[in-house]
Amino acid sequence: MDPRILLILISMVSYTSLDKIYYFVNQSKNLDDAQQYCRENYIDLASTDDLAAMDELFAQENYTYSESAWIGLKKINLKWWHWAISDREFYKAGEADYRNWAPLQEIDIVDNEDCGIMDSSGQFFDDSCVTLRHFICYDGKDQSYVFINMAKTWRDAQRYCRQYHTELVSVRNKNENLQIQKLIPAGDKVFIGLFRDAYMWSDNSKSSFRNWHPNQPDGSGDCVMQLLKEHNLWDDDQCSNPKPFFCYSIMKKRQIIKMVVKSDQNVNDPGMNMAILEKVKQKLEEMGMPNDTNLEWKQSSEGIFRPLMR
Structure with a gap:
């Protein structure tokens, strides 16, 4: 490989709240057991951010055969203020x-x-x-x-x-x-x-989205269920009652960026490598990469250098 030419392959994996995937689990469990199941098999019980997320929750299949299902919202002892x-x-x-x-x-x-x-x-x-x-x-x-x-x-x-x-x-x-x-x-x-x-x-999400049925919550219980036949609204119920439930996971997005660097100097020189890596990091931060992400070099058997993100 010409030491003046460097092929850089950068692989980025991103996770965002917009990439949630919801799953309906048609097994009747109390809230604690439902949460344990979701955490063992996905990430957690479902949390939602807005009405669009509610549409995603119900986009998978028809749930009319069930009256309600647990989501991950639960009452605690302290009130605090939110914006809608x-x-x-x-x-x-x-x-x-x-x-x-x-x-x-x-x-x-x-x-x-x-x-x-x-x-x-x-x-x-x-x-x-x-x-x-x-x-x-x-x-x-x-x-x-x-x-x-x-x-x-x-x-x-x-x-x-x-x-x-x-x-x-x-x-x-x-x-x-x-x-x-x-x-x-x-x-x-x-x-x-x-x-x-x-x-x-339950996943400690800061979402302030609420979608209560009129006159709810009425103190029937500390856990929140999604009503599946009432315009997708919410009600409260006792956490010990068995119900099906919604879980969620996060979709991983992988992005590959290819760069070819040409220079009159030897791009395999350690000092040159560091200068190139700093420039690559600056460009990636401009594209939205967190500024606390670390990049380092890895050379493949083909002589291709790959910056690794940590």
Whole structure:
């Protein structure tokens, strides 16, 4: 092989939440046994990020022969606040935690006031989710905010936003806070997409997506089941009840990149190798490779150098 020519083969394997594969397991198990089965054979019980993921959940086959199936959402002892839009790519660093609470409001939270509202000055308050209020939707098609001059409960407002726009609005930063508060009539307080609950996914996913049946959860149990005949909505039930269940795994994406490097110098020289490797790493980071990924050389029997990702 000409020492001035170097063929580089780079193999990249990526894993993303968009690559989830769902499996329906038609075996009746309690929640703990279902979780153990999923972890032994796949990754975990199913977690979902949005309505599109729900479509994927039901894309495999017809489940009408069963009434319900476990998913990986379970009640815990601590409530915390979320934004209704659960797509992690929607938020830059720190934006999912943005809160503009009114003075003392963050520590003066009433137990049954689990939904967030914004007043015309842009400050946040907690409120009962069954109060009738105007609300603001986010429309992802044109990235706009829409004030809805109809009084609804928080849950009904969310259904309206999902049907006609995208979701109840998330407020990610001060600039958006200013834009959204301008839509609120003086003296009014409106629902935004802020809510709190005491549920966590078994795979520790941070997804805030919820798809409850009306009037659910009603305290029937600590575990969440997917209703298979009720428009794909959720209900709570006792974790000890045997049910079929959904698991998920992650699809691996492999990408091969070929590069030919020509130089007047000997590209097999260790110093030259390091310079080339650094340039390759820079290019891969521009393409989305994590910057903490390590590359190293491996030479095949054919004399081809392959940077290995660690």
